[in-house]
Amino acid sequence: MPGFFFSHSNVTELNGEEDCKLAEGKAHKKKQKSFGADLKSYLKCMVPHPESGIRTSNSRNVMLSAEEVIQWSQSLEKLLASQSGQGVFREFLKSEFSEENIEFWLACEDYRKTKSDHLHGKAERIYEEFVQTDAIKQINIDYQIREATAKKAQDPTHTSFDEAQKTVYILMERDSYPRFLKSKSYLNLLNQLQTNTSK
Numbered sequence: 001m002p003g004f005f006f007s008h009s010n011v012t013e014l015n016g017e018e019d020c021k022l023a024e025g026k027a028h029k030k031k032q033k034s035f036g037a038d039l040k041s042y043l044k045c046m047v048p049h050p051e052s053g054i055r056t057s058n059s060r061n062v063m064l065s066a067e068e069v070i071q072w073s074q075s076l077e078k079l080l081a082s083q084s085g086q087g088v089f090r091e092f093l094k095s096e097f098s099e100e101n102i103e104f105w106l107a108c109e110d111y112r113k114t115k116s117d118h119l120h121g122k123a124e125r126i127y128e129e130f131v132q133t134d135a136i137k138q139i140n141i142d143y144q145i146r147e148a149t150a151k152k153a154q155d156p157t158h159t160s161f162d163e164a165q166k167t168v169y170i171l172m173e174r175d176s177y178p179r180f181l182k183s184k185s186y187l188n189l190l191n192q193l194q195t196n197t198s199k
Contacts, residue, residue: 066193073181076173080105088189092180093172100137101168101176104130108165112158123156131164141167 064084072079072088079085086102093099107126114122130139131149141149141164152160180186 064189064193066190066197069186069190069193072186076169076177079177079180088186089177089180092183092185093176095185096176096179098176100130100139101172103137104139104168105165105172108161111161114158116158119156119158119160123153123160126161127153131161139164139168140171 068082068084072082072085079089080102086106090099090102093102104126107130111119111122111126127150129135130137131141131146131153132138133146145164145167149161149164
């Protein structure tokens, strides 16, 4: 899926921002740095500077605006529709040790767009990584949904993971998303962007 993702706790490469490069260097040196501190550094780097933008993997310049960040508070759907929103929310979920939820949701979104001849391989990978009972990034779904998803993954269609994905979405919407909106990380980012806009 094209766009703006952050692997592990690395801060994305930015155009002409010295302090963000320092944050990136520190992230490499201090592996045991707290998730909160990583998120703070990441969010600090998200604040747009008039002379530069965030360079994404496909070399487009993306500038975060206060309006976009405000839209994230309207619904989880709007947050996840934004590449930047996905990145910020993912970092927040990492701080709560539940990033498997957004990773599974994104994998399902990608899976739905997969060509039919590649469905089997992708279904197997998603099942092994997120659904099976000893999965490394096991998602929180009940036994019935897990069993039904296992059966559907054996003879995959584009809708094989729909029920599990919907369950994970509702879990994020009811649980993590409200906490995200009240978090210092989100509120500080919004405040910094609004201050930046008024200058």
